[in-house]
Amino acid sequence: MSNPAPLFSAFRQALSEAWASGAGLLLPIGFFSGTAMLVPFTLGDEAETLAKIGPGVLWLALALASLVTLERVFQADLQDGALDLWVQEEASISLIALTKTLAHWLISGAPLILMAPILGRLLGVPFEDMVPAMAAYGIGGFTFFLWGGVAAALAAGVARAGLLIALIAIPFFVPAIIFGTLSLTEGFDGASILFLSAACLFALGVAPAAMGAALRLAAE
Amino acid sequence: MWSILANPHRFMGFSKIAIPITIGLGLILSAWSLYQGLWVVPPVPAQGGDIARAMFIHVPSAWLCMGLYVGLAGASFVWFIWRHELADVAARAIAPIGAGYTALCFATGAIWGEPTWGKAWRNVILYDSRLMSVLVLLFLFIGYMALRAALDTRQKAARAGAILAMVGLINVPIIKFSVDLWKESTIHQPSSVIRFGEAAAENVGIHPVFLVPLMIGFFGQLLFVSGLIMLLMRAEIFGQQADAILARRLSEA
Numbered sequence: 001m002s003n004p005a006p007l008f009s010a011f012r013q014a015l016s017e018a019w020a021s022g023a024g025l026l027l028p029i030g031f032f033s034g035t036a037m038l039v040p041f042t043l044g045d046e047a048e049t050l051a052k053i054g055p056g057v058l059w060l061a062l063a064l065a066s067l068v069t070l071e072r073v074f075q076a077d078l079q080d081g082a083l084d085l086w087v088q089e090e091a092s093i094s095l096i097a098l099t100k101t102l103a104h105w106l107i108s109g110a111p112l113i114l115m116a117p118i119l120g121r122l123l124g125v126p127f128e129d130m131v132p133a134m135a136a137y138g139i140g141g142f143t144f145f146l147w148g149g150v151a152a153a154l155a156a157g158v159a160r161a162g163l164l165i166a167l168i169a170i171p172f173f174v175p176a177i178i179f180g181t182l183s184l185t186e187g188f189d190g191a192s193i194l195f196l197s198a199a200c201l202f203a204l205g206v207a208p209a210a211m212g213a214a215l216r217l218a219a220e
Numbered sequence: 221m222w223s224i225l226a227n228p229h230r231f232m233g234f235s236k237i238a239i240p241i242t243i244g245l246g247l248i249l250s251a252w253s254l255y256q257g258l259w260v261v262p263p264v265p266a267q268g269g270d271i272a273r274a275m276f277i278h279v280p281s282a283w284l285c286m287g288l289y290v291g292l293a294g295a296s297f298v299w300f301i302w303r304h305e306l307a308d309v310a311a312r313a314i315a316p317i318g319a320g321y322t323a324l325c326f327a328t329g330a331i332w333g334e335p336t337w338g339k340a341w342r343n344v345i346l347y348d349s350r351l352m353s354v355l356v357l358l359f360l361f362i363g364y365m366a367l368r369a370a371l372d373t374r375q376k377a378a379r380a381g382a383i384l385a386m387v388g389l390i391n392v393p394i395i396k397f398s399v400d401l402w403k404e405s406t407i408h409q410p411s412s413v414i415r416f417g418e419a420a421a422e423n424v425g426i427h428p429v430f431l432v433p434l435m436i437g438f439f440g441q442l443l444f445v446s447g448l449i450m451l452l453m454r455a456e457i458f459g460q461q462a463d464a465i466l467a468r469r470l471s472e473a
Contacts, residue, residue, distance in 0.1 A: 154367060154380045155370065157372075164366055164370050167362065168363040168366070168367055168384065171359045171388070171391075171395065172387075172391055172395075174356055174399065175391075175394050175395055175398035178398040178401065179401070182402065195398070195401070199398070202394065207387075210383055210386075214383050217379045
């Protein structure tokens with residue numbers, strides 16, 4: 001990779017696309033909050049129960065909210081021809097895909113971490129529990145976006161791929177969900193947060209290559 | 221040896237003879253194993269009595285569903301690197317069979333677990349990490365088939381499917397590890413057929429009265445599955461040939 005310029009432009013383009021449409025930022029936050037809001041209705045308003053299951057409910061909502069915007073991540077690039085230009089560029093398409101995923105996570109994933117304490121408060125989770133939980137939401141959320149990015153890249157050429165992407169991505173979410181939820185009870189002391197980080201690093205190593213291969217296919 | 225069969229003509233010749241033999245022999249051996257398992261071998265009270273006879277379906281399907289996923293990823297790898305068309309035809313044929321065996325393994329496991337482990341069956345799934353891993357494997361198979369079905373050209377479906385199968389295979393150990401960590405104490409019995417090191421010294425292996433019908437049953441199922449895969453591959457190749465003939469006729473007309 002000799003020329004970093006395409007990476008910066010891909011990053012800027014991803015951010016500005018999300019700002020321009022507006023919904024890119026609001027959709028996951030709204031979905032995340034809405035899912036968490038439904039929980040007291042379905043499971044009752046007993047404070048003890050909610051405080052106990054609250055962090056786990058937020059994990060589920062986070063995983064689902066990560067799936068909401070995945071459909072558009074690479075599909076827009078395929079339709080407006082940006083993908084064809086990237087394939088011709090000297091820059092590695094895997095790194096471009098990783099940059100896009102990072103930008104996508106900053107827009108659609110990171111705000112969810114900031115929302116988590118507020119929703120946690122709604123569910124009666126104590127604030128001091130939320131600090132390690134927020135770190136885990138950040139690492140786990142990025143892992144979701146990496147595997148979700150692979151699914152989105154594979155389905156880039158498919159119209160109305162939202163459910164297909166979710167179906168492909170869900171089995172890959174399992175380790176991050178398990179390590180993340182276990183880390184809630186263990187806090188920073190246990191091994192689960194380390195396993196979660198390891199799962200994230202593994203995704204960081206494998207997912208960009210898979211996204212690159214899938215995007216090259218989609219561009220043909 | 222296998223590279224000889226990479227030639228579709230040789231494969232068609234080979235499979236024409238091999239399919240009746242493998243499917244026939246596989247059915248006979250499986251039927252014998254089931255007969256032995258369901259009627260002949262004595263019930264074991266410690267394993268839940270008659271319900272333990274589910275072993276003769278559960279154990280072969282458990283081995284086969286894992287083996288078939290490895291086979292799917294292996295065929296995908298061969299197609300992705302060397303572009304042997306036959307490897308993609310094989311991957312496409314393996315997927316539904318693998319999904320079927322995964323579902324069979326999961327269902328028999330849950331049915332066997334209910335009376336033996338003394339919990340309602342939906343709890344059995346949640347109480348056992350091995351069954352949970354099998355369920356995740358089922359979703360990997362379903363996702364693979366759904367992706368292939370959604371892509372419009374065969375070439376694209378083959379390439380996207382190959383990427384997904386390979387990414388899936390390297391994730392399987394991590395998924396397995398995480399599910400084991402989630403439920404540290406599985407109530408599933410430890411492996412009693414294939415044992416290594418300490419485990420081999422500690423737990424008593426399976427008695428030959430059960431082991432012989434079980435292994436013959438597994439071998440029979442393996443033959444049956446390989447015959448079935450070849451059958452589906454032949455059907456796919458015939459379908460492609462029919463398309464080609466149709467296209468030629470249309471261009472001549």
